[in-house]
Each structure stands twice: as C-alpha cells, then as structure tokens.
Amino acid sequence: MSSTLIVQLDMERFCEEANIPATYVIEIVEHGIIEPQGRTPDVWRFEDYELAIARRAAKLRDDLQIEWEGVALALDLLEEVQQLRAENQRLKQQLGRFVTQ
Secondary structure, three states, X not given: OOOOOOOEEEHHHHHHHHOOOHHHHHHHHHOOOOOOEOOOOOOOEEEOOHHHHHHHHHHHHXXXXXXXXXXXXXXXXXXXXXXXXXXXXXXXXXXXXXXXX
C-alpha cells in the first residue's frame, strides 16, 4: 500500500520557502490564487504544491508589473491553455488510431 505524505507549511515557513513577502501571500490568498486552510494568516496552513503557484504568481506580478487581479486571470488562462493542449493531444492520439496512412 502506497501512502502520500502531505506537507503543510505555516505562513512563516511558506514565505521562506516561496521566497516572497507575507504581503504577497496575503494578496495571493485574497485573490483566490491559492486557498490555505484556516481563517486568518496566523493560522493558515499551506500545502507544499501551493509554493510553485505562489512563486509563479509573484513572478508574474513582478515581471509584468500587473495588479493581483491580472495575475489571477493570467494564471487561470495559463491553466486553461495547458488543459486544452492536453485534451488536444489526447484527441490527436485517438484520431490517429482511426486514420490510416
């Protein structure tokens, strides 16, 4: 039987690991980019996979100089593009089974 270890980080550790300030993390949460467990920043607990999302959000904000609303929209659109590409690839593979060369 395989078990998956879920790592949770508190706010301080999350900021250290993501290398972003707490003010960024609060904005990222307020805009629904990531959703920690807990009601307030002092008790928030983050999943380790959210580190990459937070880093990407901070990079988009800093590199493109856009507001957090724009960052949230950009991340949603990037995720949708990724899903569409995966679906397109899957459909191409299925079509390839029916098309004779």
